[in-house]
Amino acid sequence: MKILEVKDVNKRFGGLKALSEVNLSVEENTVHAIIGPNGAGKSTLLNCLVGKLIPDTGSVMFNGQSVLGRAPHEINQMGISRVFQTPEIFGDLTVMENMMIPCFAKRDGAFELNAISSVQSQKDIIEHAEHVLDDMNMLDKRHMVASAMSRGDKRRLEIGMCLSQEPRLLLLDEPTAGMARADTNNTIDLLKEIKSKRDITIVIIEHDMHVVFSLAERITVLAQGTPLVEDTPENIKGHPKVREAYLGESSGH
Amino acid sequence: MFGLDKKDTMLLLLVAALTALAPFLLNPFPEGSALAQFNAGYPDLMQRFVIFGIFAIGFNILFGLTGYLSFGHAAFLGVGSYAAVWMFKLLSMNVLPAIVLAVVMSGLFALLIGYVSLRRSGIYFSILTLAFAQMMFALAYSVLTPITGGETGLQLALDDPRILDGGVETGGNIPVPGLFGMEMRDSVQLELGAWVFTFNFGYYFAAVVMLIAFYIAIRIFRSPFGMMLRAIKANQQRLNYTGLNTRPYTLAAFVISGMYAGLAGALMASMDPLAGAERMFWTASGEVVLMTILGGVGTLIGPILGAGAIKYMENIISKINSDILHNWFAFLPDGLEDLLVTLVYPFIGKGWHLTLGIIFMLVVIFLPGGLVEGGQRVARLFKSKKTDSSAAKPQTEPGE
């Protein structure tokens, strides 16, 4: 089943055509990578999926329902979580609090006036958040203020926050940028493990080809706002158009 | 205790002890001594400490937690005062119905104004709240004179209906607000040597209300709701993409803080049954912003400290005049005395705003966390001295 279907999406910024006639369909429970040079429109495409941008024309269907015109929180509650290109976390809050908030959103929905009980009494939330932090190898950092962490740790925290919601569709925008090699490999392992444990579809934008070829089952190459090809990793590696447009310089080493 | 952890319970008990002992603590100087004018332990001022404390505690729930800076919160204070005085006129001189109506009315006004203003954030939100408050001031001052008393304000009259108090004999005097037989102005004086301490019923009533308001604020700070409000301040966008609708959260915080303001307004009217439009003026809205920042934005006890500090300066420094200055410096040679008096004079009396301005600037620049941060730094200084002497160097806590 196709969980995500993007049809004929166009998006202009003034005179710039950031996306033109983009079609993309993602099979449920697969990892689908989107690659392409800087400025190709990859992040713009994700923005159109989560309600940050509204396409000028075209449709975006998630699980048979249109996401267009819905607010970001509604789209998240439908089952889409996103990691941003520059880490978006709650900098003033502790790592543990960062992790608890998505757990609350998952349990209580978009709004719940829970001003009487204390956070400390929410045992199920605490347990869940600690469990995810443990998976992320971040349990020892749970009392740290999030803004004090390294860029790589912030990103791992953000990934963990998204995973804690057990989304049906996880959107990752360059999740390993700024991470040390070891953390990158940990992240690959973590995503593989999550993938093997439960139903989840992942759309990942990535420049690091090691990450792409370790995880992706399908790859779409985007260039200048248009999908160039979509194929399996093996075929993409050898595709002449792709080598020319994108892998050209990176296939040399 | 009361569903609070140990630290918060200690804080609550500390504030309770301080408010209970305030008539002593604020009157440290013997009557008639040169320093007696620094005594703040008289009912009128003590009432103002706790009432503005309530106002600032509530304001901090909005501003301190969500970061939304309202410049119109005095409007809700005014609504509370008018509602309370109307209750005194129509229903009863008992303060409880007045307080209930004031909180409900200010909550409704906050719901309306918050609903519109919260469509914008940042400076636009602040300007919207300011515009609403000034509109309400203008309405109260002129257009709605039949309801608000206009320029002269809303006052009690001998022939007010007071339905519930019907049978009570007033003896030709306008009755005063009270609580089941006790009057807000009732006071007992205790003379100990040269000291005179005044225990006022109105003060203790307002203090109990403030403690309840403070307790509720602590619960809100520690609740999931409070955590969401802090998350809004930290990164509203992330919260949206995490599946949370921030609008009802900010609106709830706005309404709660508006109700706190209404409560404060009702207590003001209970101590002195009169409501005027100037209570809604933008300077009054600005004052609560200053109180919160001076004390420590987003801290629990900061707003109470800030309210106390500003009300203290307003009432004590403004009372110092040049004669008093001459008295203080009388021991100096004449020329020097005159010089010092001339130098200090602009900062006292009507010039207390100047003093406040300077203190405020110093705090914002050197103690961005307000008086609370000042207290923490002093405490840390003592702590590190202690640990230094015991040769155990503590590692800085993570996230400090």
Ligand SMILES: Nc1ncnc2c1ncn2[C@@H]1O[C@H](COP(=O)(O)OP(=O)(O)OP(=O)(O)O)[C@@H](O)[C@H]1O
């Ligand atoms: N909000 C915006 N307003 C105007 N132009 C934009 C906006 N967002 C993106 N663009 C432009 O659209 C184009 C596509 O940007 P996008 O961020 O989608 O690229 P990308 O493929 O994610 O690149 P990168 O690999 O560098 O992240 C770029 O030229 C960018 O400058």
Ligand SMILES: [Mg+2]
């Ligand atoms: Mg991008």
